[in-house]
Amino acid sequence: MVEGIVKITNLNMLEQSMNVRSATEDDFDKVMEIDRLSFSAPWIYNFFKSALKDIFLVLEKEREIIGYIITCVCHDLEKAVILRIAVHPDHRGKGAAGTLIRTCLDMLVQKNIGVVELDVELVSRGAIRLYEKFGFKLANVLVFPSDFPGDETTFYIMRLELPKSEEQAVS
């Protein structure tokens, strides 16, 4: 589990009461509420519990959790996968997801992770736009067949290559 509070440095005046920190089990009630409001197939408690070994960050606004991101890191492959990100519906469209992704990507650069991937359902246009904004590019398309014609589910696999951290570039 990632330890400590991650300071956000580029918040505007209205967002100064926000901070990103590592999740703990005490946060699960709120995280699971946001998850239920955000996904048709919400995660169960144990999925979140096992995610505590990953990069699992929550974004607080005035001490209330309004969003979270979970990213799994494979150090051997220098690769990470964003597994889940969601923002409470009342707080969407104000940069919360962007703040979570930016913080997570900064952490991955510090860990010398070279590549981040994620999958996103084609219908989630807003999420695709969000990832494109951070430079993610389409890497592959997965189509899950259905018994009913025209009811296939299409996922985009998106990939972002990260820069080397300054620390590593110097050494």
Ligand SMILES: CC(C)(COP(=O)(O)OP(=O)(O)OC[C@H]1O[C@@H](n2cnc3c(N)ncnc32)[C@H](O)[C@@H]1OP(=O)(O)O)[C@@H](O)C(=O)NCCC(=O)NCCS
């Ligand atoms: C996708 C989600 C995480 C975005 O959270 P958010 O806090 O509203 O996103 P932000 O305000 O940080 O948006 C950042 C950028 O993403 C893009 N974006 C986000 N939501 C968008 C939408 N619905 N439509 C179009 N663009 C969108 C925009 O480019 C935006 O930048 P801009 O405000 O400068 O235009 C949120 O809508 C959510 O929780 N959805 C349900 C769960 C989900 O789909 N998770 C992703 C699964 S892959």
